[in-house]
Amino acid sequence: MDITTNAAGHLTIGGCDALALAQEFDTPAYIYDVAAIRQQIRAFAAVFEQRQVPYEVSYASKAFATVAMYQVAAQEHCHVDVVSGGELYTALKANFPAANISFHGNNKSEAELKAALAAGVGTIIVDNFYELDLLQGLLKATPEKQQNILLRLTPGISAHTHAYDQTGQTDSKFGFDLESGQAEQAAKLALAAPQLNLLGIHAHIGSQIFEVAGFQAAATKLLSVLKAWHQEFGFTPQVLNLGGGFGIRYTDGDDPLPAADFVDAILATLQETALPFAQPAIWIEPGRSIVGPAGYQLYRVGSRKDVPGLRPYVAVDGGMGDNIRPALYQAHYTAVKAATPQAPALETVHLVGKYCESGDILIDEAPLPATQPGDVIAVLATGAYGYSMASNYNRNPRPAVVFAENGQAKLVVRRETDADLVQNDLSYL
Structure with missing residues (x-):
């Protein structure tokens, strides 16, 4: 997988430090490398132009x-x-x-x-x-x-x-x-x-x-x-x-x-x-x-469950509500630790979400370096059908969407709030 890093060794998206993006916009979040979107559109057009x-x-x-x-x-x-x-x-x-x-x-x-x-x-x-x-x-x-x-x-x-x-x-x-x-x-x-x-x-x-x-x-x-x-x-x-x-x-x-x-x-x-x-x-x-390739999802690590003889469960603050594809299509993804995306894997874990479903598994076999609560995990190539299929399951607000280009980041869809979850609810009493 193509990964870009900065002088600190951190993952970068659209020229922006992924850790800084997580700090500014919170997690979970959808981040898009806008230049990658533009490049792909232009690459398609170039084929037609060349063949007239x-x-x-x-x-x-x-x-x-x-x-x-x-x-x-x-x-x-x-x-x-x-x-x-x-x-x-x-x-x-x-x-x-x-x-x-x-x-x-x-x-x-x-x-x-x-x-x-x-x-x-x-x-x-x-x-x-x-x-x-x-x-x-x-x-x-x-x-x-x-x-x-x-x-x-x-x-x-x-x-x-x-x-x-x-x-x-x-x-x-x-x-x-x-x-x-x-x-x-x-x-x-x-x-x-x-x-x-x-x-x-x-x-x-x-x-x-x-x-x-x-x-x-x-x-x-x-x-x-x-x-x-x-x-x-x-x-x-x-x-x-x-x-x-x-x-x-x-x-x-x-x-x-x-x-x-x-x-x-x-x-x-x-x-x-x-x-x-x-x-x-x-x-x-x-x-x-x-x-698809232009999109990333940033999460923070929370709980961990270790059972002797079994693969550990590492949970993040999102899951099937912001990316249903693994549960729906058995889709596979790649995850990296945003602070050290090039670090060798030390263990293979179940990378799971916070939703109340046993099937809420983002990556069933995720090779990762050692992680601690609060670490930022980036799941790669999530730009297609993540946000568009997102839901409020378990009454979780949907994440923010951020566009990053030339080292500048801009919020393009604000994070939902708890108040957004009930804005269409009507009282029965």
């Missing part, structure tokens, strides 16, 4: 959605996709350009679609026949308006990842199925609807994928669909959206390709295929690969 392929890098904001993150995405000229009315509201609150937003989701409500239309969302990615019909009904209220859409397809390709992270196989809640003819029927309906402008198609085969073969197979299959639709319907696609899911390194046992290399291999496959129409713009939707 029209494109959009659309940040999949479900990975981490805050006003500050949408602002950084806008600074980097990113497109973004949202999957709920709440994410849309947050993006608009950040003054993110609505024309550069695409709206995902397998069960968008009428209220969410109305909000998207009112805001001028650039693209709605239609997931099913119910939504196709609902969207057309809503557009009748504004007959002068035409809405850009993509059709989400399930290409029948399963990614090699956790079962909960697979989305491209036929048996999925997402998208129009290819094999049954649903996708073709949806295309006919969309092309016949005067207020819908079908830009192209979308597919997403899963998350935390290490092998490029699945992406290449999906790209080849989707191009064959577009060629068939061009021949059958005279449809000329403007967009082919290949989704995201590029894997990142959580532990030294992970060996993913650099995310930009994934894209380069996909583009090479696409450019080998002769097309009867002009090259459509290629969209990708990286989320985890943009913010």
Whole structure:
């Protein structure tokens, strides 16, 4: 794992001393290296530029959605996709350009679609026949308006990842199925609807994928669909959206390709295929690969339990409430002692949280140097799906979020207070 340190040997994040960050902002806390976010977005864009392929890098904001993150995405000229009315509201609150937003989701409500239309969302990615019909009904209220859409397809390709992270196989809640003819029927309906402008198609085969073969197979299959639709319907696609899911390194046992290399291999496959129409713009939707490696969680050590013959339990002041992924997905992480991140491990411990669940284990086998109560522990590569999936379980307030860049740290989400926990509660008496 890549670790940077300062002259004192302390872990640094965005040029800031991790111990100083813990002192200033308290723990637990989410810390983001903003320069790392920017670098990854630019690395994706560079691949398209080098191959001279029209494109959009659309940040999949479900990975981490805050006003500050949408602002950084806008600074980097990113497109973004949202999957709920709440994410849309947050993006608009950040003054993110609505024309550069695409709206995902397998069960968008009428209220969410109305909000998207009112805001001028650039693209709605239609997931099913119910939504196709609902969207057309809503557009009748504004007959002068035409809405850009993509059709989400399930290409029948399963990614090699956790079962909960697979989305491209036929048996999925997402998208129009290819094999049954649903996708073709949806295309006919969309092309016949005067207020819908079908830009192209979308597919997403899963998350935390290490092998490029699945992406290449999906790209080849989707191009064959577009060629068939061009021949059958005279449809000329403007967009082919290949989704995201590029894997990142959580532990030294992970060996993913650099995310930009994934894209380069996909583009090479696409450019080998002769097309009867002009090259459509290629969209990708990286989320985890943009913010995951850039994020850290800082905790303080509290209690310790030693049982003869068993691995010790070292508890920290956070846990499954601020990072549910180990309990939900059996996700693996790497932890270091922030004061001495390069120190050799002296023991392997269960690094556990404070929540009232036996499954509240952040890292089941964490090699660490000796620790004492009050030591700051940093868990690496937690930038994706930590904050966005956080909860108030056990009535614990959610942590603060801090952006660090060029040695400067800024609070971008304040730490919740106990008063925040009851602000929506109503008395029964």
